[in-house]
Amino acid sequence: MTGPFAWFKWEALFKDWAIFKDGFLTTLTVSILGLALALILGIFFGVLSVSKIKIFKFISRVYVEFIQNTPLVIQAIFLYNGLPLIANIVLPVKTIGVLAVGIYHGAYIAEVVRAGIMSINKGQLEAALSQGFNYWEAMRYIILPQARIVMLPPLTNQAVNLVKNTSVLAMIAGGDLMYRTDSWANEKLYYGPAYVLTGLLYLIICLPLATLAKRLEKVNFNNINRTEDEEMNIGCDKEATA
Amino acid sequence: MITLQNVNKHFGKLHVLKNINLEVKSGEKLVVIGPSGSGKSTLIRCMNYLEEPSSGKIIVDGVDLTAKKAPITKVRQSVAMVFQGFNLYPHKTVLENLTLAPIKIQGIPKSETEKTAMEYLDKVGLKHKANAYPAQLSGGQQQRVAIARALNMHPKVILFDEPTSALDPEMIQEVLDVMVGLSHENITMVVVTHEMGFAREVADRVIFMDEGEIIEEGTPEHFFTNPTHERTKLFLSKILR
Numbered sequence: 064m065t066g067p068f069a070w071f072k073w074e075a076l077f078k079d080w081a082i083f084k085d086g087f088l089t090t091l092t093v094s095i096l097g098l099a100l101a102l103i104l105g106i107f108f109g110v111l112s113v114s115k116i117k118i119f120k121f122i123s124r125v126y127v128e129f130i131q132n133t134p135l136v137i138q139a140i141f142l143y144n145g146l147p148l149i150a151n152i153v154l155p156v157k158t159i160g161v162l163a164v165g166i167y168h169g170a171y172i173a174e175v176v177r178a179g180i181m182s183i184n185k186g187q188l189e190a191a192l193s194q195g196f197n198y199w200e201a202m203r204y205i206i207l208p209q210a211r212i213v214m215l216p217p218l219t220n221q222a223v224n225l226v227k228n229t230s231v232l233a234m235i236a237g238g239d240l241m242y243r244t245d246s247w248a249n250e251k252l253y254y255g256p257a258y259v260l261t262g263l264l265y266l267i268i269c270l271p272l273a274t275l276a277k278r279l280e281k282v283n284f285n286n287i288n289r290t291e292d293e294e295m296n297i298g299c300d301k302e303a304t305a
Numbered sequence: 306m307i308t309l310q311n312v313n314k315h316f317g318k319l320h321v322l323k324n325i326n327l328e329v330k331s332g333e334k335l336v337v338i339g340p341s342g343s344g345k346s347t348l349i350r351c352m353n354y355l356e357e358p359s360s361g362k363i364i365v366d367g368v369d370l371t372a373k374k375a376p377i378t379k380v381r382q383s384v385a386m387v388f389q390g391f392n393l394y395p396h397k398t399v400l401e402n403l404t405l406a407p408i409k410i411q412g413i414p415k416s417e418t419e420k421t422a423m424e425y426l427d428k429v430g431l432k433h434k435a436n437a438y439p440a441q442l443s444g445g446q447q448q449r450v451a452i453a454r455a456l457n458m459h460p461k462v463i464l465f466d467e468p469t470s471a472l473d474p475e476m477i478q479e480v481l482d483v484m485v486g487l488s489h490e491n492i493t494m495v496v497v498t499h500e501m502g503f504a505r506e507v508a509d510r511v512i513f514m515d516e517g518e519i520i521e522e523g524t525p526e527h528f529f530t531n532p533t534h535e536r537t538k539l540f541l542s543k544i545l546r
Contacts, residue, residue, distance in 0.1 A: 190392035193353055194406040194458060195382035204409060209396050 067255035076256045079247060086243030087264050093160040093239060094226045094268060100165025101172050101225060108169065109176025110202050123173060130170035135231050139163040143235040160232045160239065168225045175217045179210030219276035223269045240264055306331040306462060306493045307352055312361035314347055314517075321347045322358070323517040331461070334494045336504040336525075339514035340540060345497045348514065349464050352495060353384045366461060382411060385455030389467040391447040393439035399426070399450050400435040403457045411458070418457065425453040429483050445476030449483055456487075463487070465496040501545055505529055513537045 076083075112123035130138070142159045146152045154162070183206050191201035230241035240261055248257040307329040314322035321344045329335050337345045350356040351363055354370045354377050363370045368380050393402050403422035407413040426432045429449040431442075439447055448468055455463050465484070469477040481503050488494060488507040498504065504511055505525045512522040513534070521534045529545070532538050 184390075184392075186388060186390050186392040187394065189355055190386075190388065190394070191406075192378075193355060193381055193384075193386040193388075194454075195378045195410045196406065197378050200409065204405060205394055209394075 072253040073256045082243050086240035089238050090229050090240040093229045096161040097164035098222055098225055101168035104169025105172025105176050108173035112177045113180050127170045127173050135167045139231045156237045160237050164225050164228050168221050171221050175214050179214035180206055182213045183209050222272050226268050308364040310362040312358045315359045321517050332491045334488050334507050334509045336508040336511045337497045343514040344517040345514045346466055349466050349497050353381050353386055383460050384462045385458050385460035386464045387451050387455050387468050389471050391451045393447055395439050398436050403454045422457050425456045429453045444472045445479045448480045452483055462493040467497050
């Protein structure tokens with residue numbers, strides 16, 4: 064039997080499985096570290112963007128707009144080709160991968176965090192401040208735990224997209240799953256099995272992430288109802304007495 | 306305990322507080338009354354610096370809050386506030402609402418602050434609700450929890466910003482009862498309210514505000530029997546029917 068999915072092509076693929084395993088592990092590592100960086104940047108700039116201080120807001124705005132409105136590929140190429148030229152900084156490719164997806168998705172997560180914080184009644188921050196929490200403590204103990212419920216679905220979106228976007232490393236010889244697949248397929252010319260397997264491997268990372276988030280959403284369902292009920296009561300009462 | 310000197314506050318073009326001078330003594334029960342928009346909420350919110358004055362000095366417990374790098378978060382730990390909208394933390398149980406700040410901010414051991422928390426919950430009659438969530442309580446119960454939360458900081462001052470204005474009529478009394486009980490203790494209270502019965506019973510001094518100014522001040526007797534100012538008379542005649 065011949066054709067794009069002929070059996071001997073699958074055999075060749077499984078014989079070289081170590082190549083794909085390496086790529087898979089690289090992608091997994093870059094994804095995990097990238098997600099950690101994206102969350103840190105996202106929370107930091109998200110909280111900054113709701114600050115009363117204008118310069119903080121502005122800095123956050125610049126970061127978000129600049130990163131969201133340029134392609135990830137260009138950003139990765141800049142880190143790979145641009146930094147050595149401009150600043151004489153040569154980074155390992157995996158580091159570039161982590162930085163690229165971390166910074167890129169950090170900008171989106173900052174927007175998610177901003178929207179989450181804005182959804183929480185202003186009185187919550189005032190109550191926290193009046194008790195002697197400083198701004199960051201108030202965010203950490205009072206605001207973000209409540210906002211988490213609102214933020215979770217869009218955050219999962221970002222996490223899944225981040226995993227898929229690590230494939231940008233293929234453009235700069237990053238040794239990730241996509242790169243390994245490309246080079247193996249181009250060498251053997253057995254494209255069919257290679258890309259099917261690769262697709263499945265990405266699915267193996269992303270699907271559990273999405274499932275986990277669904278589950279967390281359900282756990283928090285009662286929480287959401289409780290929170291919204293209370294906010295609504297307060298809102299109505301305030302209007303009634305205004 | 307609290308001193309305001311020439312305090313002004315502008316919101317854009319709006320001049321909300323006009324050259325306010327006020328001194329609240331330690332242990333004093335001060336009630337602030339006045340029509341809506343007279344600046345009384347802004348005034349009380351200046352006292353813990355939730356509102357930053359445009360000019361003037363605010364000195365609380367010997368600390369000038371308007372000074373550069375004033376230890377505001379430190380001062381706020383001894384100046385508790387009870388809000389119109391309760392502002393309990395909905396993701397925490399009643400008990401956790403009372404213990405969160407003492408544990409995280411004041412560094413009090415959990416077991417110790419939980420013990421005092423239960424005492425204060427008992428005091429406001431809600432010991433049995435310690436493990437409930439705020440949304441499972443009525444408005445009056447939430448506000449009583451908020452008072453217990455304020456008390457568990459062991460504050461020197463409690464600021465009440467229209468604590469009963471968001472409540473159904475039948476729940477107002479239970480909150481006022483708790484506040485009257487508190488007034489027998491040596492704690493400084495500043496209360497913005499429309500509850501004239503409460504003012505008469507509890508206040509050492511009443512101030513009447515209108516359009517950002519303190520129009521009249523005096524003892525409750527003076528206020529409710531013999532107000533001097535025309536605007537005070539008008540306001541009281543409307544509210545004391």
